[in-house]
């Protein structure tokens with residue numbers, strides 16, 4: 001990889017961390033409503049899968065994948081406004097977080113029902129296939145969500161038709177408080193791929209090199225028309241399930257172990273090994289991402305909140321006449 | 326003893342787990358965590374991990390497995406982490422559980438309870454604010470309850486657990502810690518199928534249930550000088566206590582129905598139609614309804630407030646009907 005790309009990847013890792021860190025801080029200050037689901041610790045999965053996508057590829061993020069919005073091209077300002085429930089957000093205040101996608105950038109907004117985006121991703125990939133477009137759909141889901149029928153049903157269909165979709169399981173070892181051993185009986189979620197007739201791979205989700213390599217192969221395979229891949233990224237979330245969760249179902253030791261495998265830290269070590277001027281990169285990147293995030297916060301805070309009657313907008317393509325409106 | 330609504334729910338499960346070895350609690354994170362809202366805090370420690378069971382994330386599994394256990398004589402209480410996700414278990418509820426007894430010609434009972442936090446008013450957005458009770462009131466074979474007080478929350482849950490039919494139990498998350506109530510220390514049950522007369526009145530009846538009960542009661546007190554309001558809390562939505570509802574309609578001649586779920590297709594339509602048909606001659610005005618607007622429950626406060634019923638809208642609706 002070129003120095004420029006190495007630095008660019010670093011910038012994305014840092015931007016996501018800063019963006020989410022700021023959201024956690026805003027939440028602590030009581031400036032946000034609703035739940036906040038930090039993906040801190042999982043940035044390498046996001047960057048690894050989204051960085052080399054094309055604008056006309058699609059991603060289907062899970063509830064911790066705000067960073068994926070950024071890498072795929074969403075405007076940080078609008079994304080922050082979305083979190084504040086402001087009019088400038090993608091959902092225009094009707095919902096928060098990733099429930100309003102940014103369709104112009106190929107980012108599908110999820111419902112809260114875990115795993116429900118996977119069938120949608122499969123459907124989209126079916127269109128790419130029958131229209132002979134070399135585009136791909138990337139569907140992210142947690143190991144917890146992998147227990148849902150929707151997840152299985154989507155993979156089954158994708159296997160039948162060899163669809164250009166990549167299923168990315170972000171296995172962070174806990175679904176809320178539920179550990180993997182109470183979630184599934186197999187060693188790996190990726191082991192299930194054989195039952196769907198396509199390839200499953202397990203990768204260290206904190207190692208950006210490893211993720212990029214596996215993501216690259218899976219995306220190429222999909223683009224070439226060679227069908228889906230199920231990639232399981234073993235990673236860890238540092239925060240609780242939401243900011244209100246103290247996460248005392250995990251041991252301190254475990255958290256510390258994973259912190260020593262921090263994806264940004266690992267990437268910095270790599271940059272150092274390449275003999276780049278890491279001090280300068282760290283400083284320059286830090287200043288840049290702080291500026292972007294602060295501009296986004298300022299934009300979101302200054303933005304208008306929707307007023308009551310706006311609740312009735314966007315329900316139908318053509319407004320219908322119901323008296324309860 | 327003085328308890329919150331959610332503590333009343335916890336007590337009901339604790340007491341029933343202790344009383345009957347066949348009672349189980351199953352759901353996502355109900356064990357070590359004690360549930361997302363702490364409704365089951367401490368219960369796994371007390372009753373064991375094979376009776377308070379952390380389940381994989383699959384609502385359809387949770388309900389379906391519950392039915393399997395029920396056929397074997399167990400009495401599972403099945404928690405939906407948020408009631409919105411009951412949609413993911415919908416098939417198992419309406420096609421497996423609700424039909425079980427009927428299609429087996431009465432050979433088996435289906436004593437399951439499906440419970441979870443419903444309702445809005447907390448800026449939860451589209452997927453953490455729903456009031457889906459009407460979906461289930463259309464399904465024969467189910468019973469549907471929606472307590473508004475800590476006393477009813479406890480008494481109805483205990484009755485639901487002992488009931489031989491599938492009961493869908495809608496608890497309102499807005500009430501969890503906002504209401505506190507003195508309840509008896511000794512055991513009590515609240516029967517399924519009986520409405521509560523919350524306040525007697527002569528001029529006008531308000532039929533309601535769930536969180537709006539509190540807004541309606543406040544309105545009834547605030548407006549006492551203006552209009553004498555009778556308040557009926559349905560508590561059970563399937564089957565509805567028609568005797569109480571119609572008795573009150575005949576007495577006051579004016580009925581307003583208030584619920585938080587949206588208007589079209591809501592329970593209020595059914596109540597209004599029955600009253601209009603059966604009490605027509607005794608009515609002094611049209612049966613009226615106040616409910617959420619016909620739209621999803623949005624996130625931003627001004628929009629959520631615009632969509633859901635509130636104190637102001639209750640007062641306005643009462644005035645309008647009283648003036649008839």
Ligand SMILES: Cc1ncc(C[n+]2csc(CCOP(=O)(O)OP(=O)(O)O)c2C)c(N)n1
Nearest residue numbers: 112113114142143144145174175176406410
């Ligand atoms: C169908 C459904 N059931 C329950 C929930 C509540 N819930 C939200 S996140 C979560 C845990 C998700 O775990 P996982 O899929 O592993 O993702 P993670 O949060 O660990 O990133 C649960 C149970 C939900 N959103 N959807």
